[in-house]
Amino acid sequence: MKNIFEAPFVREMCATTANMYRLGWDERNGGNISYLLDEKEVAEYLDLSKVIREIPTGFDAKALIGKIFIVTGTGKYFKNVEKDPETNLGIIRIKGDGTTAELLWGYKDGGKFTSELPAHLMSHMARLKVDPENRVVMHSHPTNTLAMNYVHELDEKKITHTLWEMCTECIVVFPDGVGVLPWMLCGTNSIGEATAKKMEEFRLVIWGMHGIYGAGKTMDETFGLIETVEKAAQIYMLTAHLPRINTIKDEEMVALAELFGVKYRKDFLNL
Ligand code: 2HA
């Protein structure tokens, strides 16, 4: 059996959480990540017949039965994952009933997965239907994205359009735009269902006055989506109170999208 602490998926979770903490996006226990793993790869590190304990999830994830995820722990700090992954992370498998998580590794102090597991697993189910290669769901509280929520209308078309205007790369990186949910009670099945519904259409979903969700095939892709929104939100926050003299025009965005061959939300432009 190989050393789990050296597994690429554990190293990636450590590196990403440390990075997000240092960017100031994930204060205290803010943020959570879930990463769908390849069973054969996990079997190189863990005996998959050994279940440490079972933890009820409180919702039905039948479409994910048998699937294995590495997930950040509830109440755990991104700041601490790198120095103690076995306490701050866990590897779970969805049991045959669809409503129980079998703990295969981690949550060493008796802990459990993030309180946002409904939003994560429901988003995985929604994204996998659209893109069978989707692996990562990431939630974070990026500073400028959050600041922008207080001064910009929380409207999908308007927020996407503003973000697209802020950096030339935006329409190319997230041509599908950004979904927006109003402020809702977090940690619940209802916010999970609402997020998953948006995830059928978007890889990025803003939780009004709370943070953002991203989904993608790899950790880099998912992180890069949130990072690009955050950069655009930063430019917005640096300029929103100043007279706007220049902007990227809608026709220019069309030219970019066409050059890069991306399918973009035409209805989010004002042509
Ligand atoms: O897990 O970010 O949304 C802490 C949070 C809750």
Ligand code: ZN
């Ligand atoms: Zn949060």
